[in-house]
Amino acid sequence: MDLPRFRQYLGLMKAECTHLDQVRAVEPRTPEGCEECLKTGGRWVHLRLCLTCGHVGCCDQSPGKHATKHFHSTRHPPIRSLQPGEDWGWCYLDEVFIEPAPSTSSGKS
Numbered sequence: 813m814d815l816p817r818f819r820q821y822l823g824l825m826k827a828e829c830t831h832l833d834q835v836r837a838v839e840p841r842t843p844e845g846c847e848e849c850l851k852t853g854g855r856w857v858h859l860r861l862c863l864t865c866g867h868v869g870c871c872d873q874s875p876g877k878h879a880t881k882h883f884h885s886t887r888h889p890p891i892r893s894l895q896p897g898e899d900w901g902w903c904y905l906d907e908v909f910i911e912p913a914p915s916t917s918s919g920k921s
């Protein structure tokens with residue numbers, strides 16, 4: 813088991829995200845939908861918001877899986893659901909749910 817996988821394993825054991833310091837007071841860059849799908853005319857199922865840069869991507873049930881692709885290209889681990897009424901986040905590195913979603917309001921320093 814290499815070190816990244818071992819750390820992921822520890823993250824699963826602890827079931828908490830260690831990257832909340834990367835959560836910024838972001839606004840969705842494309843609040844109308846997935847950034848890549850809007851460009852390509854693709855369809856999405858659910859939307860995910862990158863909590864580090866404000867990128868909006870689609871979920872893994874969507875054909876584009878742009879939220880996951882965004883993580884792989886940027887290594888921004890924490891995201892949250894952008895679905896109305898859903899208040900949870902997800903960390904790609906720790907592979908844990910964050911409930912309720914980390915606050916992105918500028919009131920949090």
Ligand SMILES: [Zn+2]
Nearest residue numbers: 829830831903
């Ligand atoms: Zn994390």
Ligand SMILES: [Zn+2]
Nearest residue numbers: 846870876878
């Ligand atoms: Zn998409």
Ligand SMILES: [Zn+2]
Nearest residue numbers: 862865867888
């Ligand atoms: Zn990002």
